[in-house]
Amino acid sequence: MRNLSEVVRTVVVKSTPLPRKLFRVFVELEGMYRNMVEQLVLYAARSEITSFTKLKALKYGELRSLYPQLPSHYAYTVCQDASTRVKSFFKRRKRGLVRRDYPVVDRVSIWLDDHLWRLKSLTSIEIATHKDWIIIELEQHKHYWRYVNSNWRLASEAKVKLDKRNRRLIVYLVFKKSVEAYRPRGFISVDVNENHVAVVVDDRVYLFETGFKDIVLGYYYRRKRIQERYDKLYGVNCRVKGRILKRLKERRKKSDLKWKLANIVVRVAREKQYAVVLEELGEEPAKEMINNVKDDQLRHRIYQASFKGVQKAIEEKAREHGVPVVYVDPRNTSRTCPIHNAKIIYSNGCRIGRCSKGGELWHRDVVACYNLLLRARLGDGSNAPSLGGLVVDGSPVPLGSTATHDPTVTTRALWARWKSLEGTTKPLKTPTSTLQGQTDG
Secondary structure, three states, rough: OOEEEEEEEEEEEEEOOOOOHHHHHHHHHHHHHHHHHHHHHHHHHHHOOOOOHHHHHHHHHHHHHHHHOOOHHHHHHHHHHHHHHHHHHHHHHOOOOOOOOOOOOOOEEEEEEOOOEEEEOOOOEEEEOEEEEEEEEEEOHHHHHHHHOOOOOOEEEEEEEEOOOOEEEEEEEEEEEEOOOOOOEEEEEEOOOOOEEEEOOOOOOEEEEHOOOOOOHHHHHHHHHHHHHHHHOOOOOHHHHHHHHHHHOOOHHHHHHHHHHHHHHHHHHHHHHEEEEEOOOOOOOOHHOOOOOOOHHHHHHHHHHOHHHHHHHHHHHHHHHHHEEEEEEOOOOOOEEEOOOOOOOOOOOOOEEOOOOOEEEEEEEHHHHHHHHHHHHOOOOOOOOOOOOOOOOOOOOOOOOOOOOOEEEEEEHOOOOOOOHHHOOOOOOOOOOOOHHHHHH
């Protein structure tokens, strides 16, 4: 039986700057669309309707009578938009993440189906409005052409957002691809920590330094200084403070590192036809980790440590390339010796521990990766009674030159520049200064 799955990706493309008269048409369209969404969201929330079909059956005729100048399929897409918003609001309210009684429509993207837009050429699209069809020229980029020229197909749905400052349309195009997962010939285990990501490939452990701790703490203190300064000058609800905080790039930096690391892991797995082994974390693993933590700064670090984010990036990349993903129970993976199935004792917060039975010294991240690999080979997530065919050295030498005790540490400055695992092992070239060259001559 073929294991097929559909992968969906969204590509953001900007239009060329529009003339004022033409852009005014889309401003009017957005205004009518916003009014319809606000009405439907309020009605659906009061009536507790989350079904698109039911909402369309109740409100389609009313919307057509209120806005007869709009193409009829805007009534369909508005119902889809509103039902999605209400469903998300109810889920968040159930988890205690909202303060209001009803959802509020802050930002609006115009939802389009195949009756409201079409691809005129590879560089332009047409959008149906209350003023007939309008041709929009697109500013293409490398990311867009990558999907157009490969095996991805353009989906029938799209979204449009208005950039009123630059008189542009921001178009969200959806690409889809069917991917078949292969039968794995081996495993690559991945252990995610606050400042490192450990990966086992063919009995060799790679330790990628991510530096998430430094990024989180750096932006933590920067935000704190900004808040203290502007709260004292202008008050807590200062708009200037909000604009400055929005310019911070913490999320962008961490996201860039996640996707680069995921690309390296999945690329190796696909080349070797291996499956990726990940820890089976809950929906919100950070909440479980901070139960007994009282320090506010440490709690913030744990929340922003990207445990789940790195895993999601690897999952998405693996799904795109047809790489199977295996989840195992991570309990006690860093505390159990894979040779003797005995407890590993750590002292004074050190990341090197000693097996209580055999006396071997283990690096915390290394032993976690091997235990994840062994549990994946067993297939049932239980503790491994044997090595499962791995070559593991039992020498009691700290970080000895073996596959187990000697992880290959790769700095962020090195692995973030390369797209392959082989490239991360290359030493960085130090540029020779001009002054030194003149002195030597």
